[in-house]
Amino acid sequence: MANFEELSQAVLDGDGDKAVELTKDLLSSGVDAQDVIAKGLIVGMEKVGELFKNNEMFVPEVLMSAAAMNSAVEVIKEGQNDFDMPSSGKVVLGTVKGDLHDIGKNLVGMMMESNGYTVYDLGVDIEPDKFVDAVKEYKPDIVAMSALLTTTMMEMKNTIDALVEAGLRDSIKVIIGGAPITQGFADEIGADGYAEDAATAVELCKKLTGVEALSA
């Protein structure tokens, strides 16, 4: 019979076919679906997260691992109509008004999704009001903002002010990032945190939402 270690290794290797095969094997042997997820798939993704944080894996390799995990989750879903994949939390993500840079933001979104977060990516050049509307609609745990220009970073403050004005600020955590952003700037504008790259953004989200790991 397949074991959890092999499954987590398949996820780590980004081997979708093997992850599917092992998941089927485990399920047909009577292993509980939640255990397959928590002790096999999520453990694999946690190793991926650790290696990525230590610069031992590249983004495309992380994405392959996430795809392998998702393929296995699909197998679990097929067998259980009421199955719901546990989520680490919800994140509203966007590049602030006047700023068109999106590759850094996209990477943050991908890394968060790979770590079990549900991400609502609003895109680039996002007005403060649109962030407010998205918070009302999606009720996220985190609002994550990106800016690459010194002339647009002040829009982060404008967005936080708009969230305060709408009475939503206390219900969420706000994190920011981008080339000109610093922890000092985050403190100055009243953000809850700053991350210098996609890997630390995920760590920050986990810290702020109290989610250490889905397997815990």
Add this chain to the structure above:
Amino acid sequence: MDYKPVKTFSELAIKSLDDFVYGIAPHPVTAKNGMVIGGGTVYPEINFTLPPMTVNESTMPEVRRQYNEMIGGILERAKDLHAPGIIVELELLPPTTIEPKWGVEICKILRDKMYEYEEKYGLKSLLRITPNDTREIERPPFMRRGELLESIFVTFEKCAEVGADILAIETTGGKEVHDEALVTCDIRKAIFALGVLGVRDMRFMWSRIVDIAKRTDSIPGGDTACGFGNTALALAEQSMIPRVFAAVDRVATVPRTLACFEMGAVGPDKDCGYEGPYMKAITGAPIAMEGKTAACAHLSALGNIAACVCDVWSNESVQNVKLLSAPAPVAYMEQLIYDCRLLNEAAADGKEYALKMRDWLANSDSKLDPQAYILRPDVVLEISKELVKEADAFVATKKAAALAVEALKKGAAAGELELPAKEKKWLDIIGSQVDSIPDNWEELWYDLQKSLDLSKWRPEEYDLEVNAAKAVSAG
């Protein structure tokens, strides 16, 4: 509509390694004030930007004050250090391109002060104007129509009328697809983005820019693969993607950047185009480069090697913040002047000294990073020699990637390049991906459109038709 190149490059402008050196280009560019770029002197090019602030009608007085302060300090320092001449780049921000009157006003502030220093102190200078490619504000972007596009051209024209000498831009056509290619390290998509979308957009944009240059008696400088190769460089620097991918991608940008020269650009091209040495080898145009002095804007592994065949030496961009010595733009002006002074002094002692300096600059970086290795002058000439044999830009782009993979493998095998195992693995993956690319772009387009996110860009803006779905349903 196909925008036909006005020039083609079927052989190298620089054929011998001994003729490939900094400061001298086969086709130097002479400006109205007599400054010659690529005529034997390396000139510093300073680029600067605003500190954190919003740009709108109400903040424009402060914007004017900032630019006045920056240019005043820069020129004063250049005068005091006896610079043989300087180039000033005004890289406009989105708001100052969308509102051409603001960009033109800033341009005039800078140029008038530069004229003043030339008249009073004999400090010669040139102004490069680089509007922002604001087309991407609209998502998905209109590449060939609309107010955003027209504002770019108006900015070029009006800035040239108030004295801008050199026209440049960082065009973004194909960037949406290339971004997608980068995060997944998919060289097939990258080659499509560069060799089909990028080349077509460059031809369109540069046909108009060259016309403006003719009308305004300004210099159509050149473009850069900043949004492509430099995004890869930045991601590699953060360990997000393999460095070998960034290196192969850089060489694959060559046919795209070359397209501006095929449309009539003459150099100096844009500083952040690290593919510049390939432009110089192929076209003979002078090039602007940036390296260690651009660490204020982004980190790189190319600090020295970037200078080894440059004709203009730049700092990319620095914010107007106060350092212990002086405002940052003034400090960077000083650094650039000293770098150029050393290069020019070595060359003044004789060609063999310039070549020695070139090799020191190249060899000090090239072993340590694949992105540096592919900028080694001998590697540049070797690859360029093969690229000019291809008339078709798409085939040349594919070939560029294949040649880069081959060069890196050869360099690693010969012990000339240190590559960790995790990088070597990716070199093999990229090589296999390149081998799977057909020689016909239409075949690749047909194949890729099923997996590309077509909601992010408009194929019709590149004269492309979406036919895969129709073809599939037609059986």
